[in-house]
Amino acid sequence: MAAVDVVEIEGHIIDSLTLAKVMDVILAAGADYRVVDVAIGRTNADVSRARIEITAADEDTLDALLAELKVHGANRTDSGDAQLADVERDGVLPPGFYSTTNLPTSVRIEGRWVDVENPEMDCAVVLRADGRARTYPMHRVRIGDRVVVGQDGVRVAPFERPRGASPFEFMTSEVSSEKPKALLVQDVAARITRAKAEGGKVLAVCGPAVIHTGAGPAVARLVGGGWVDVLFAGNGFAAHDIESNVMGTSLGVSLQGGLAADGGHANHLRVINEVRRYGSIEAAVDAGYVDGGVMFECVKRGVPFVLGGSVRDDGPLPDVYTNVVEAADAMRYLVTGVTVAIMLASTLHAIASGNLLPAGVETYCVDINPAVVTKLADRGSHQALGIVTDVGLFIAELADVLC
Amino acid sequence: MCPPEHFGVLYEINPWMHTEVTVDLDKARAQWDGLVRVLRDAGATVDVMDPHPDLPDLVFTANAGIVNGAQFVPARFRHPQRQGETAYDVEWFSARGYQVDELPVDVRHEGAGDALPFGAGLISGYRFRSDAAAHAHVSRLTGAAVRSIELADERLYHLDLTLCPLDERRAIVAPLGWDRYGRRVMEAVVAEPLVLEDDEALAFVANSVVVGSRVVMPSCPPRVGRQLEAWGFEVAVVPVDEFLKAGGGCRCLTLALDVTL
Numbered sequence: 001m002a003a004v005d006v007v008e009i010e011g012h013i014i015d016s017l018t019l020a021k022v023m024d025v026i027l028a029a030g031a032d033y034r035v036v037d038v039a040i041g042r043t044n045a046d047v048s049r050a051r052i053e054i055t056a057a058d059e060d061t062l063d064a065l066l067a068e069l070k071v072h073g074a075n076r077t078d079s080g081d082a083q084l085a086d087v088e089r090d091g092v093l094p095p096g097f098y099s100t101t102n103l104p105t106s107v108r109i110e111g112r113w114v115d116v117e118n119p120e121m122d123c124a125v126v127l128r129a130d131g132r133a134r135t136y137p138m139h140r141v142r143i144g145d146r147v148v149v150g151q152d153g154v155r156v157a158p159f160e161r162p163r164g165a166s167p168f169e170f171m172t173s174e175v176s177s178e179k180p181k182a183l184l185v186q187d188v189a190a191r192i193t194r195a196k197a198e199g200g201k202v203l204a205v206c207g208p209a210v211i212h213t214g215a216g217p218a219v220a221r222l223v224g225g226g227w228v229d230v231l232f233a234g235n236g237f238a239a240h241d242i243e244s245n246v247m248g249t250s251l252g253v254s255l256q257g258g259l260a261a262d263g264g265h266a267n268h269l270r271v272i273n274e275v276r277r278y279g280s281i282e283a284a285v286d287a288g289y290v291d292g293g294v295m296f297e298c299v300k301r302g303v304p305f306v307l308g309g310s311v312r313d314d315g316p317l318p319d320v321y322t323n324v325v326e327a328a329d330a331m332r333y334l335v336t337g338v339t340v341a342i343m344l345a346s347t348l349h350a351i352a353s354g355n356l357l358p359a360g361v362e363t364y365c366v367d368i369n370p371a372v373v374t375k376l377a378d379r380g381s382h383q384a385l386g387i388v389t390d391v392g393l394f395i396a397e398l399a400d401v402l403c
Numbered sequence: 404m405c406p407p408e409h410f411g412v413l414y415e416i417n418p419w420m421h422t423e424v425t426v427d428l429d430k431a432r433a434q435w436d437g438l439v440r441v442l443r444d445a446g447a448t449v450d451v452m453d454p455h456p457d458l459p460d461l462v463f464t465a466n467a468g469i470v471n472g473a474q475f476v477p478a479r480f481r482h483p484q485r486q487g488e489t490a491y492d493v494e495w496f497s498a499r500g501y502q503v504d505e506l507p508v509d510v511r512h513e514g515a516g517d518a519l520p521f522g523a524g525l526i527s528g529y530r531f532r533s534d535a536a537a538h539a540h541v542s543r544l545t546g547a548a549v550r551s552i553e554l555a556d557e558r559l560y561h562l563d564l565t566l567c568p569l570d571e572r573r574a575i576v577a578p579l580g581w582d583r584y585g586r587r588v589m590e591a592v593v594a595e596p597l598v599l600e601d602d603e604a605l606a607f608v609a610n611s612v613v614v615g616s617r618v619v620m621p622s623c624p625p626r627v628g629r630q631l632e633a634w635g636f637e638v639a640v641v642p643v644d645e646f647l648k649a650g651g652g653c654r655c656l657t658l659a660l661d662v663t664l
Contacts, residue, residue: 011539012524016551017584018535044523044548047539072553073535 002055002104002157003062006036009074010049014040019050022074029065031056051077055157059113082107082153084127087145093138097124098148100135101156102359102381107133108153118336119358121379124148137332139325181389182397188364188387189401192227192340195362200339201229203361205353206294207346208236211250213392216241216293218399219344223297225403230334231298231305232353233346235272235313235320238295242275242284242317243268245293272315281319306330308349332356340364343384345391347372354381366391404439404657407431407462408454412649416482417531417560419650431645435462438619438641438653445614445639450660452495458488463651464658465563466516467492469525471545472663475501478514481532504544510537515658516561521568522592524548525664528562530555547664550592552585558605563654567609569618573597573634575611575627577604597630610652612659621652 013019019038026033036051052074056062066076085094102121106113109127116125116133123135125148133148141147148154192202210219222228240250248254252264261267278284285291285299298305308327309320321327335356343350343365350365354376357363363384365373373386387394411426439449455461467488468477475496480486493503506512517533518525524547529535535551542549552562556579559565565580572594578586579601589596599608603624611620617637621644628638643652 011535011542012548012550015548015588016538017588018551021553021582021584045542045546047542071530071535073529073538073551075536 002057003059004053004055004155004157005062005066006051006053006077007066007069007074008049008051008077009069009072010047011073012041013048013050013073018072019048022052022069022072025068025072026052026054026065029056029061029068031061031065080152081109081111082125082127082148083150084146085149087141087143087147090142091139093124093141094147094149096149098150098154099123100125102355102357104157104358104360106155107148108155109133113155119360120332120356122355125154137328140329181387181394184387185394185397185401188342189398191362191364192342192402195340196227198339201337202227203230203232203335203338203341203353203357204228205341205343205346205349206231206233206237207344207349208234208240208251209345210391210395211237211240211244212253213345213390214255215344215392215395216244216250216255218392218395220292220294220297221399221403222395223294223301223303225399226301227402228303230338231294231303232308232331232334232349233305234308234310234349235316237346238281238307238317238319239268239272239315241293241295242281242290243271245290245296246271246274269314272317276315276318279318281317304334306334308352310348328352328356335361342366343372343376344395347375351375351379351381354379354384357381357383359383366394404435404449405452405461405464406454407435407646409456409459410454410462410646410649411459413459414482414484416484417650418558419647421648424648426645426648434641434643434645435656438643438656441619441639441641442612442614442657445617445619447614452491455488455491458485458491460485460649460651461488461491462646463516463649463655464492465651465655466514466561467658468496468514469512469518469541469545470501470515470658470660470662471547473501474545475503476514476541476544477503477505479506479508479511479537480513481511506537506540506544510534510540512537512541513561515662516563516655518549519562519566519568520547520662520664521566521574522550524550526550526552526562526566526589526592528552528554528565531557531560545664550588552588553582554580555582555585556580560650561655564607564610564652565604567611567613567618567654569597569613569631569634569636575599575609577601577609579604595634597627599627600624603627607647607652610654612653612657619653621647 032055034053036053038050041048100123102119105116114133118135120135123137125133126136127133127146244250247267249261249264249267252267254261275284281295282299290296307320309322341361341363365384366387370388376384412420468475477489477493511534513532518527527538527549530553538549538551559580565577567575574593576596577599607621611618619639623638623640
C-alpha cells in the first residue's frame with residue numbers, strides 16, 4: 001500500500017533553493033509530492049514555510065526518504081496518535097467519529113501506524129482489543145467499542161489508477177460511449193483472467209435488464225465457467241432469470257419470439273410462487289424445477305449470492321433479504337477478497353456494492369445509461385470505469401472470450 | 404581567541420584528526436602567537452579567553468557561536484567532545500554584557516564556523532556539523548536572512564573552509580565543498596568569486612581572516628595571491644600547521660566580534 005506523510009520545512013527555502021532541492025530529492029526517490037501550502041516570508045528576514053505531502057510506494061521507501069529530507073531541514077509534521085472514544089450505546093457512534101473513505105487508511109496508535117482492515121466508505125474505525133483496526137458500519141458498533149474520533153493520527157493513501165496496459169489507460173474520460181467496445185471486452189477479459197490467476201475473486205452485480213436483454217445465458221456461462229465468485233442482485237433479476245428458464249419469458253415477453261406471451265405478465269409471479277413452495281432457490285434446483293440459468297449455475301457451483309430486497313418486490317423469492325441492513329451485512333461479508341467487480345445494468349445494487357468495495361477493486365460498470373457510473377463516482381467509487389453499451393451484447397462477447 | 408595551552412588531537416571528529424598524531428605544543432603556541440601578532444599588526448584588537456584543560460578544541464573560537472552586535476547566539480555542538488565548550492563561551496560573553504539568545508535544544512549549529520555574513524544576511528552551511536533546521540531559528544533570533552548551503556565534502560566540514568568573504572562583492576570560494584544547489588546559490592550571491600581549485604581548498608586557503616584590506620591566510624598559492632593583490636588586498640601568510648592537524652586554520656582560531664547583521 002502507498003505510504004503518505006507530510007513534512008514541513010522552514011527557513012529561507014526559496015533563496016537557498018532548499019524547496020527545489022527537497023522536491024527533486026522526493027522525485028529522485030521515485031516518490032511523488034503535493035505542496036499542501038507555502039507561506040513566503042514578506043521581508044528579507046522573514047522565513048518562508050512549506051508543507052509538502054509525500055507519497056511513496058511503501059513505508060520503507062517513505063522512511064528512507066524522510067530520513068534524507070530531515071538532513072535538508074524538512075521534518076515530518078507530527079499529527080500525534082489517533083483519538084479514541086468509547087461507544088456508549090449500541091449502534092450509535094461517539095460524536096465527531098472519523099468517517100472513512102474507501103481508500104487504504106491507517107491510524108496511529110501509540111506512535112505506530114496500524115493499517116485499517118476492510119477499507120469501506122462511510123464507516124467508523126474501531127480499534128479492537130487485539131490491536132487491529134477495522135471499519136465498522138454504524139449499526140454494528142457495540143457499547144465499549146473504541147472508535148477513532150477527529151482527524152488526528154489518521155492517514156489516507158491517495159487514489160491511484162492502476163498502471164500498465166489496461167482499459168484505464170486509454171480511457172481518458174471515466175464514462176464514454178465513444179470507445180471501441182471489442183477492445184474493452186478484450187481488456188476486461190484480460191483483467192478478470194489476471195485477477196483469477198492472482199487468487200482474487202470476481203464479483204458480478206446484476207440488474208433485471210441482464211435477463212430482459214437476453215444476456216442471461218451468457219452470464220450463466222460465465223458462472224458455469226467459474227469466472228464469477230460472488231453474485232449480488234435483487235429479487236427481479238433472480239425471478240426473471242428463473243422465469244426465462246422455466247417459462248421462456250422475461251416479464252412475460254418471449255425471449256425467443258420477442259412477443260408478449262398470453263397472460264405472460266403473471267409468469268414471474270407464478271415462478272416466484274413455485275419457488276416459495278419449494279422453500280428456496282436451491283431446493284427448487286434440487287427438485288428439478290429450475291434446470292438452467294444464472295441462479296441454477298450459482299447453486300450448482302456453490303457460488304454465494306445475496307439477493308437484496310426492495311419495497312416494490314413481488315413475492316419475494318424466499319432467498320431475498322427483506323431486511324436491507326442484513327442484506328448489506330451479508331454483502332459486506334462476501335466482498336472480502338474481491339479484486340474485480342462487474343456491475344451489469346444495475347443502479348441500486350451497483351451503488352450499494354460500490355459503497356462496500358475498497359477503492360483498490362477494479363470496477364467495471366456496464367450500462368446503456370451513463371448516469372449510473374456518474375452516480376457511483378459521485379458517491380465516492382472513483383475507481384469505477386464506465387462502459388456505456390448494451391449489456392446483452394457486451395456480456396455475450398465477454399463470455400465468448402472467456403469461456 | 405583562546406591560547407592553545409591545552410590543545411591537542413585527543414579525539415577524531417573530522418577526517419583530518421588522527422589521535423596518533425602528536426601536536427608540538429611549543430610550536431602550536433608559537434604559531435598562535437604569530438597569528439595574534441599579524442592580526443594586531445593588521446589593526447585588529449584581539450580579546451583572549453582562558454583555555455580549559457578538558458577542552459582541547461576551545462582554541463577554535465569560530466565555533467563558539469554567532470555574534471550580532473551585542474547579541475550572542477551560542478553554538479549547539481554536534482559532538483559531545485565539544486559540547487562542554489558552550490558553558491565557557493556563554494560565561495565569557497555574559498561577563499562582557501552580551502545578550503545571550505539560545506537555539507532550541509533539538510538542533511545543531513556550530514556558530515560562525517558554519518555562518519558567515521555575506522550578501523545582506525548570513526550564509527550558513529549544513530550537513531556535517533550544523534542542521535538545516537537550525538537556520539530558521541538563527542534567522543528568527545538574529546533577524547538576518549539565512550541562506551542555507553549544503554556541504555558536500557566531509558573534508559570541508561564547516562562552511563568557513565569553503566568561503567571567505569572579502570568585501571561586499573568578493574569572496575574566496577571553494578565549490579568543491581558545496582552541492583549543486585549550494586553552488587547555484589553562491590553563484591547568485593557572490594558577484595566576483597575567487598574560485599579555489601580543489602587542492603587549494605583542501606590546503607585551507609579559504610579559512611582566512613580578513614582585517615581591513617589584509618587577508619591573513621594559512622597558505623596562499625601564488626595564483627590566489629596575485630588575484631588578491633590585483634583586487635587591492637595584502638596577503639599575510641601565517642603557518643598554523645599544528646592546528647591543521649585538528650582540521651582548523653586561521654579563521655577557525657578566531658571569532659569576529661565586530662559583526663552586526
